[in-house]
Amino acid sequence: MNDSDIALRLSAWWEAHARDLPWRFGRATPWGVLVSEVMSQQTQMSRVVPYWQEWMNRWPDARALAAAPKAEVITAWGRLGYPRRALRLQECARVVSEEYSDELPHTYDALIALPGIGDYTASAVLSFAFGQRVAVIDTNIRRVLSRVFTGVESRGGSASPAERALANRMLPESVKRSVTWNQSVMELGAVICTAKSPLCDICPIASGCAFLKADRPGLGERRTRPRQRFQGTDRQVRGLVLAALRELPAHETLARKNVASIWKDQVQLDACIASLDDDGLVEMLPDGSLRLPH
DNA sequence: TTCCAGCTAC
DNA sequence: GTAGCGGGAA
Numbered sequence: 001m002n003d004s005d006i007a008l009r010l011s012a013w014w015e016a017h018a019r020d021l022p023w024r025f026g027r028a029t030p031w032g033v034l035v036s037e038v039m040s041q042q043t044q045m046s047r048v049v050p051y052w053q054e055w056m057n058r059w060p061d062a063r064a065l066a067a068a069p070k071a072e073v074i075t076a077w078g079r080l081g082y083p084r085r086a087l088r089l090q091e092c093a094r095v096v097s098e099e100y101s102d103e104l105p106h107t108y109d110a111l112i113a114l115p116g117i118g119d120y121t122a123s124a125v126l127s128f129a130f131g132q133r134v135a136v137i138d139t140n141i142r143r144v145l146s147r148v149f150t151g152v153e154s155r156g157g158s159a160s161p162a163e164r165a166l167a168n169r170m171l172p173e174s175v176k177r178s179v180t181w182n183q184s185v186m187e188l189g190a191v192i193c194t195a196k197s198p199l200c201d202i203c204p205i206a207s208g209c210a211f212l213k214a215d216r217p218g219l220g221e222r223r224t225r226p227r228q229r230f231q232g233t234d235r236q237v238r239g240l241v242l243a244a245l246r247e248l249p250a251h252e253t254l255a256r257k258n259v260a261s262i263w264k265d266q267v268q269l270d271a272c273i274a275s276l277d278d279d280g281l282v283e284m285l286p287d288g289s290l291r292l293p294h
Numbered sequence: 295t296t297c298c299a300g301c302t303a304c
Numbered sequence: 305g306t307a308g309c310g311g312g313a314a
Contacts, residue, residue, distance in 0.1 A: 041300040047312070048299090081310030088301080118301050138299045157305075158300095186299060195297060196314080222296075230311080239310055279309095 001208030006148070007172055007181060013204040014184035019191070021045060022053060030104045030129035031096070032056050037121045037128075038089050043081060045190070051080055063102045065093035071292035074281060075246045083242060084279055088116030106130055124182075133178040135167040140189025141182070145170060147193060151210030153218045196220060237263050237272040238281075245282060245292050256288035 001009075018024065023036040035055060039048045055076060059065040065073070068090065077086035092114045096104060104125065105111055111122035119137065126132040137159050145166050146154035154163060172178045192199050198219070200206050211217070230236055240262050244254060263269040273290065276282040283293045 037299065040298090042298055042309090043300095043311085044298055044313075079311065081312080082300090084309070085301085116301065120300060124299065136299085139297085140299065190299075194314095233308095235308080235310060242310095275309095 001205065003170065006205050006208050007177065009204045009208075010184040010188065011177070011180050014180060014187060017191075018183070018187055019045070022049060028056070028129075029061070030125065031062050032060075033129035034092075034104060034117075034121070034125050035089065037124050038085055038092075038116055039080060041082070041085060041121070047080065051076075051078060059093075061102055062093040062096035062104075065090055066097045069294055070280070071250065071294060074242070074292050078246070079243075083281055085116060087280055091115040092117065104129070106132075108134070127179050127182045131175065131179055133171065133173075133175045134182075135164070135171045136182040136186065137164060137167050138186060140186045140193075141167060143195060144185050144189040144193045147198075147211035148205060148209045151214045151217070153211075153221070234268065234272050234275070237268055238276055241269075241273060241276060241290070242281060245290065248291075251291075251294075253285060253289040253291040256290075259288070259290050 021036070022028070023032050028036065032052075036048065036052050039052055039055075058076065059068060070087070070090065073086050073090050074083060077083050080086075095114055096102060100110075105114075106126070108122050108126060111117055111125055112119065117125075123134045123136045124138075126134045127136050139154075142154040142159055142163050146152060146163065149166060149170065159167075170181075172181050188203070188205075192203050196219075198216070200209070200212050200216075203209065203212075206212055241259075244258075244262055248254060259273070260266060260269070263272075273282065273284065277284050280293060283291050285291065
């Protein structure tokens with residue numbers, strides 16, 4: 001199977017099996033696509049769908065999100081994780097509505113300059129929302145291209161120059177095909193060519209895969225840096241603090257004694273509250289009570 | 295345990 | 305280059 005065959009098979013597989021996500025198939029505005037990408041950073045799409053529906057229903061465009069109270073934005077982010085993304089998305093909305101007349105810019109340089117938008121998200125918006133020919137490089141595409149064309153697992157950390165070169169080399173010349181390529185390679189990585197248990201039996205390009213041909217060397221070995229434990233970490237404590245604040249009726253504050261009961265270790269708790277305050281996710285009042293920012 | 299459509303600050 | 309950042313699911 002040559003490169004062209006692989007692209008054709010993937011394209012056919014995409015047509016038949018693409019998940020019916022609500023921001024796909026031209027049903028979302030460019031802003032809606034961007035929101036879906038930000039919500040999907042380090043987060044499974046299946047978890048994103050209900051949040052995205054609710055979010056876009058409430059704030060259909062950048063202008064609407066820019067005008068929303070911070071507390072509502074943080075609350076609406078719910079349990080998606082990495083709540084700083086919510087604040088950055090709102091900052092992004094502010095820039096887009098004020099500097100770009102509520103229309104997302106169409107260039108990589110302008111997109112990547114927006115808060116919370118990095119290389120992946122900028123490229124994804126250009127390809128998926130604007131139909132431009134750009135190599136999209138995320139964890140799925142890195143894994144799939146590396147396996148299929150190099151026969152080895154991609155490594156953790158940021159994409160290497162070799163991986164970027166590979167992604168650019170394999171990107172079809174045709175603008176339209178390049179978009180389908182990005183979509184289908186990423187989708188294959190998400191549902192077939194997964195990290196730990198790839199379903200090679202039902203993979204449409206198994207017969208052209210160097211990784212399978214080599215008997216899947218190194219499958220299951222740890223490729224990323226060891227994860228920080230969650231129990232007892234600042235991340236858990238920050239999550240507990242925010243969860244407590246989200247439960248409050250709008251505009252209410254959490255009294256100091258209730259704040260203290262969130263976590264046993266008061267030193268760690270205070271440090272976490274300070275970092276949340278730094279991030280702009282909470283506000284500390286002089287009397288020691290706490291609330292979501294306005 | 296690892297991984298998940300990453301970004302940012304250091 | 306890498307630590308820190310949530311929370312859920314396999």
